Amino acid sequence: MVHRSLLLLIIALAFPQIAQSLYSPALGDIGRQFNVGAQAASQFMSVYFLAFAAGVVVWGRLCDRIGRRPTMLAGLAMYVVATFSGLWVSSFSALLLAQMLAAFGAAVGSVVTQTVLRDRFNGAELAKVFSLMGIALAASPAIGLFSGASLVQALGYRGALGALLLLAMLLWLWCWCALAETRPAPPVPVGLLETxxxxxxxxxxxxxxxxxxxxNIALFSYYSLAPFMFERLGADPAWFGYSGVLLALGSGSGAWLNKFLLSNGFKPSQLIRLASGTALLGGMGVWLLHNHVAFVLPMLLVVLAFGMAIPNILGSALAEYADRLGTAGALLGLMYYVLIGLGLILAGWFQALGATLMMCAAVAWLLAIRAEANSSRVRQH
Incomplete structure (x- = not known):
């Protein structure tokens, strides 16, 4: 029963990323169908994350108010309605609005799943569970990009939307039948403003x-910028979808390596620093090879770093907020999703993948160095 429940949580957590990456190959077709340029089409990613950030706050707050299960069902229902609407719109603005509402609903998969995991696990056990989740998250872009590329090639962007609608409906039914409530009873009153x-x-x-x-900006800037890079280099658009399989291997390797190193005594702070340096090397490689399709190869280092770093950051981020996990998770999500959305807006404006990757990796490396220095000072005192 525990394994079945973990499988449901893995798929629920991966769903927002599958939704985003499956939609990514449709950006070129959307640009052509609605007669908008690469910069406008790329903004779908930034809009997705900004709406996602708002959704994280609402669903995370509801987690503590009405419970984990009803919140998950409400968010997925909203995604279904918004995606169905997107199939019938006739203007770019209306499609953008449908995407915003869908992203708002999809956020429930991230915040509710993380809250349920934090309800059930803590400490080193939680970090290992997040590593397992990281392996699943590594596979989701491959599923999304490969499926999305095939669907868009056969049916256009509506093919991708139709697949997402079906997937969301099936996930809603599964949650209705199998998702258990994990909110503490009675719930502890938590003030949003205080938190x-x-x-x-x-x-x-x-x-x-x-x-x-x-x-995340490093990872998702690839999804928003690479379709147009492949197009500029004269490559078959389907290759963008196939690249997702290669990148998933890199991200999965990072998550597996993280789990292995944690089991062998490495500290999360050390692994975050190692991941930052790896991402910086990958960004430099992409920058050097930006005029050749081989830029995908150094991108492997970036996604490997993502798979290694994210479980460690998420596993320890809310250790001091155990009495208000839904609300604190929502607010943390709001903070980083707004930052992701703003970062992707800038990436879309500049259309420079290599420079974006190097900037993100440099920021992460500086933060990791500072965190480790602070930890050393605390231990000395």
Whole structure:
């Protein structure tokens, strides 16, 4: 029963990323169908994350108010309605609005799943569970990009939307039948403003949010910029979808390597620093090879770093907020998803993948170095 429940949580956590990456190959077709340029089409990713950030706050707050299960069902229902609407719109603005509402609903998969995991696990056990989740998250872009490329090639962007609609409906039914409630009973009253004030004053929370944002901007800038890079280089658009399989191997390797190194005594802070340096090397490689399709190869280092870093950051980010996991998770999510959305807006404007990757990796490396220095000072005292 535990294994079945973990499988459901893995798929629920991966769903927002599958939804985003499956939609990514449709950006070129959307640009052509609605007669908008690469910069406008790329903004789908930034809009997705900004709406996602708002959704994280609402669903995370509802987690503590009405429970984990009803919140998950409500968010997925909203995604279904928004995606169905997107199939019938006739203007770019209306499609963008449908995407915003869908992203708002999809956020429930991230915040509710993380809250349920934090309800059930803690400490080193939680870090290992997040590593397992990281392996699943590594596979989701491959599923999304490969499936999305095939669907868009056969049916256009509506093919991708139709697949997402079906997937969301099946996930809703599974949650209805199998998702158990894990909210403590009776729930502890938690003030949103009080929690927000406390978190805004917590430098560790800001560091975690910036680290999560840096690695995610690096990953998702590939999904928003690479379709147009392949097009500029004269490559078959389907190759963008196939590249997802290669990148998933890199991200999965990073998550597996993280789990292995944790089991062998490495500290999370050491692994975050190692991941930051690896991402910086990968960004430099992409920058050097930006005029050749081989730029995908150094991108492997970036996704490997993502798979290694994210479980460690998420596993320890809310250790001091155990009495308010839904609300604190929502506010942390708001912080890093707003940062991701703003970062992707800038990436879309500049259309420079290599420079974006190097900037993100440099920020992450500096934050990791600072965190480790602070930890050393605390241990000495």
């Amino acid at each position: 927000l004030t406390r978190m805004l004053r917590d430098l560790r929370i800001w560091r975690s949010a910036l680290l999560i944002a840096s690695f």
